[in-house]
Amino acid sequence: MTVHLLNGFTCNARAPTHWRTGALCLLVETRDGLVLVDTGIGQQDYLRKPAILQAFRVLTHVPLDPDQAAIQQIARLGYAPTDVRHIVLTHMHFDHCGGLADFPDASVHVHRRELEAFHGRRRRWTDAGYVRRHVAHGPRFVPHDDAGESWMGMSAIRLPFEHEIWLVPMFGHTRGHCAVAVAADDGWLLHVGDAATLNLDPVAPKWFERLVLGPHGPSLRAFRAAHPEVRITTGHMWLDFFQTAGI
Ligand SMILES: [Zn+2]
Numbered sequence: 001m002t003v004h005l006l007n008g009f010t011c012n013a014r015a016p017t018h019w020r021t022g023a024l025c026l027l028v029e030t031r032d033g034l035v036l037v038d039t040g041i042g043q044q045d046y047l048r049k050p051a052i053l054q055a056f057r058v059l060t061h062v063p064l065d066p067d068q069a070a071i072q073q074i075a076r077l078g079y080a081p082t083d084v085r086h087i088v089l090t091h092m093h094f095d096h097c098g099g100l101a102d103f104p105d106a107s108v109h110v111h112r113r114e115l116e117a118f119h120g121r122r123r124r125w126t127d128a129g130y131v132r133r134h135v136a137h138g139p140r141f142v143p144h145d146d147a148g149e150s151w152m153g154m155s156a157i158r159l160p161f162e163h164e165i166w167l168v169p170m171f172g173h174t175r176g177h178c179a180v181a182v183a184a185d186d187g188w189l190l191h192v193g194d195a196a197t198l199n200l201d202p203v204a205p206k207w208f209e210r211l212v213l214g215p216h217g218p219s220l221r222a223f224r225a226a227h228p229e230v231r232i233t234t235g236h237m238w239l240d241f242f243q244t245a246g247i
Helices: 043-047 051-059 070-076 112-119 125-129 206-213 217-226 239-244
Strands: 003-013 020-030 033-037 084-088 107-111 140-144 149-151 154-158 165-169 178-184 187-191 231-233 236-238
Touching: 003 070, 003 239, 020 070, 020 178, 020 187, 020 239, 033 070, 107 112, 107 165, 112 140, 206 217, 217 231, 236 239
Parallel strands: 033 084, 084 107, 107 140, 187 231
Antiparallel strands: 003 020, 020 033, 020 236, 149 154, 154 165, 165 178, 178 187
């Protein structure tokens, strides 16, 4: 099954200027139709920028190229928006689920705790990344709970597709944040979302990484060393990753 790697949101640091990043979304071709893992920001965000996105524009260079909306990239691959049957969310920050409204027919799979955090009272500063209007169209959510299963030794939830895709809870960055494991043509791909730094590279002090992304960085680096056969990606990747992938 082919997995396309899409950049759903370019965000470049003002300093250091070589910190140029894109938000990784996976588009998985399966027998159940297309499965999109995270959406990046959506078409409505280009027309009416959420406050959190405006704040990002103060701190970083955000080119905001509307061609980068997942729906546009998917169209360039020859698909219609309705071909996206399922969306799987690592978490519901604006840069990961802003495009939900572009795929109103898709079922949206997310950990129940994340959905509750999104709809609940704002409790911690990272909750500022939630934008309520991203779900104003009433997505068809499918909340998932831990079910006592595991994927490669980690507690995980098998999603209801013939194609093997797992939610792997990694709470911390948000209260219901999950990694997503996808069976690809060339082996497993573990997309860890915002549970770790860019490509797991040590770009921030450990205390800062723990504060912003949660406690999983060290164990994910150990997992990568122990399992070189598993490809690991993060929610934000260096821009040259996408350029190498021809995106
Ligand atoms: Zn996030």
